[in-house]
Amino acid sequence: MRSAPPTLGLIQPRKISFPFDPAVIPRHWVSGKAVPTAMVNALQLIFPKGERFFVRSVRRFQDRVSPGLREQVRGFFGQEGRHAQEHERFFAIIEAHGFTVERFLRIYEAIAYRGIEHFAPAKLSLSVTVALEHYTAILAESIFEEGELERFHPAVRELLAWHAAEEIEHKAVAFDVLAEVDDSYALRMGGMALATATLIGFWALGATMLIRQEELGAREVVRQFRELRQHKPILRTVFMRGIREYLRRDFHPWDHDNLGLARDYLAGLAAA
Numbered sequence: 001m002r003s004a005p006p007t008l009g010l011i012q013p014r015k016i017s018f019p020f021d022p023a024v025i026p027r028h029w030v031s032g033k034a035v036p037t038a039m040v041n042a043l044q045l046i047f048p049k050g051e052r053f054f055v056r057s058v059r060r061f062q063d064r065v066s067p068g069l070r071e072q073v074r075g076f077f078g079q080e081g082r083h084a085q086e087h088e089r090f091f092a093i094i095e096a097h098g099f100t101v102e103r104f105l106r107i108y109e110a111i112a113y114r115g116i117e118h119f120a121p122a123k124l125s126l127s128v129t130v131a132l133e134h135y136t137a138i139l140a141e142s143i144f145e146e147g148e149l150e151r152f153h154p155a156v157r158e159l160l161a162w163h164a165a166e167e168i169e170h171k172a173v174a175f176d177v178l179a180e181v182d183d184s185y186a187l188r189m190g191g192m193a194l195a196t197a198t199l200i201g202f203w204a205l206g207a208t209m210l211i212r213q214e215e216l217g218a219r220e221v222v223r224q225f226r227e228l229r230q231h232k233p234i235l236r237t238v239f240m241r242g243i244r245e246y247l248r249r250d251f252h253p254w255d256h257d258n259l260g261l262a263r264d265y266l267a268g269l270a271a272a
């Protein structure tokens with residue numbers, strides 16, 4: 001199995017609590033606009049249950065992996081658990097701005113976890129987790145591209161940067177667990193297919209639900225979507241790139257070593 005960067009070391013959870021205040025954080029906290037804010041808020045609604053699904057999926061196999069990887073798995077559990085807690089706390093900010101999110105959360109949980117996860121074999125759930133971690137790592141890297149953090153309100157910026165940095169840090173853990181448990185290429189591709197369909201579907205549903213609660217005309221919604229697509233074409237920069245990389249039989253998440261991005265941010269966070 002391909003090794004992680006020598007500077008990775010053990011994955012350490014960081015206990016951080018962000019001071020969210022609806023009086024400080026504006027309704028449209030991404031670029032001051034409704035549509036990009038809805039897109040990121042939809043991900044925030046998906047994250048907590050998704051992170052806990054990742055933990056459940058990996059935990060089923062933690063006793064079947066090598067001792068060194070088991071240590072990384074423990075750090076992965078700690079990081080993902082804290083991500084879930086902080087994003088769940090942000091739900092109160094979304095609701096304080098007048099959005100109703102309960103209906104979406106009920107639909108999401110019923111389909112994804114009481115439905116798909118309940119009936120899926122454990123190895124397929126793990127494979128889905130591996131693919132979603134790959135997409136999440138690509139999204140995380142994009143957070144640190146020049147000027148991206150400036151699009152977010154300062155009161156939310158650190159939450160997203162902290163989450164992104166730790167996603168990069170542990171991006172290969174679930175992959176390495178799957179590789180030790182079952183390195184079938186067909187299983188990996190099956191997980192990618194299901195992960196892609198569910199991520200696009202729930203992300204689109206969540207964003208649509210939020211946008212429908214805005215007082216925007218159809219033309220303005222289309223205009224903002226076009227601006228967003230020109231700025232960051234998500235289908236190409238996340239999904240097409242993710243699938244293209246993942247299709248390689250010898251793919252490994254650390255083929256693209258971007259640990260420096262994460263460690264630079266985390267070092268600054270520790271100093272602060």
